[in-house]
Amino acid sequence: GAGVSQSPSNKVTEKGKDVELRCDPISGHTALYWYRQSLGQGLEFLIYFQGNSAPDKSGLPSDRFSAERTGGSVSTLTIQRTQQEDSAVYLCASMAGYEQFFGPGTRLTVL
Amino acid sequence: EDQVTQSPEALRLQEGESSSLNCSYTVSGLRGLFWYRQDPGKGPEFLFTLYSAGEEKEKERLKATLTKKESFLHITAPKPEDSATYLCAVQASYGKLTFGQGTILTVHP
Numbered sequence: 001g002a003g004v005s006q007s008p009s010n011k012v013t014e015k016g017k018d019v020e021l022r023c024d025p026i027s028g029h030t031a032l033y034w035y036r037q038s039l040g041q042g043l044e045f046l047i048y049f050q051g052n053s054a055p056d057k058s059g060l061p062s063d064r065f066s067a068e069r070t071g072g073s074v075s076t077l078t079i080q081r082t083q084q085e086d087s088a089v090y091l092c093a094s095m096a097g098y099e100q101f102f103g104p105g106t107r108l109t110v111l
Numbered sequence: 112e113d114q115v116t117q118s119p120e121a122l123r124l125q126e127g128e129s130s131s132l133n134c135s136y137t138v139s140g141l142r143g144l145f146w147y148r149q150d151p152g153k154g155p156e157f158l159f160t161l162y163s164a165g166e167e168k169e170k171e172r173l174k175a176t177l178t179k180k181e182s183f184l185h186i187t188a189p190k191p192e193d194s195a196t197y198l199c200a201v202q203a204s205y206g207k208l209t210f211g212q213g214t215i216l217t218v219h220p
Binding site: 004033035041042043044045048056091093098099100101102103104105 | 115142143145147152153154155156157160162198200202207208209210211212213
């Protein structure tokens, strides 16, 4: 399995709880991106990692959202005190050259 | 600010009926224009990257073209299995993609 993997595939949580979403990029890809896709909306950029640093966090909707990347590989997106408007599919992509390869996404539902 | 507009929002075709999807864009410093296919419940699947005006790429029944303001995805003699959402995105600077809203293509047998 050489593709981008994400876990969990589905997450249902209650409003106010914290959630962690995980992304395993393709081995050797140094650039990693998080996007969000809400129902009826296009993909929305959240954050970009180069190695373990995040030069662009401009897409994070609020300070409840944070992300980290360790060892230049796995990345975790954390949403604190979830709200119903956070419900969406969260997609991770890693990049080689100019091409971004996407994972299957995590569908987050906040009740 | 980079912007991408796709049209139509939805397209219904009969099998074998060729058509085109449009992607209009404004971007400062285009590094590439991307087309992806997305099936329900899955992540986007890479189709093409175009880098400069006049460039064309083909894959099976799909052909992508690029001008300085827009890109077209031409679908020749589509089959039902071509039904999906087709996404266009532009890439500037370090790689961040700005996506359009997508075109939902349905091909009827």
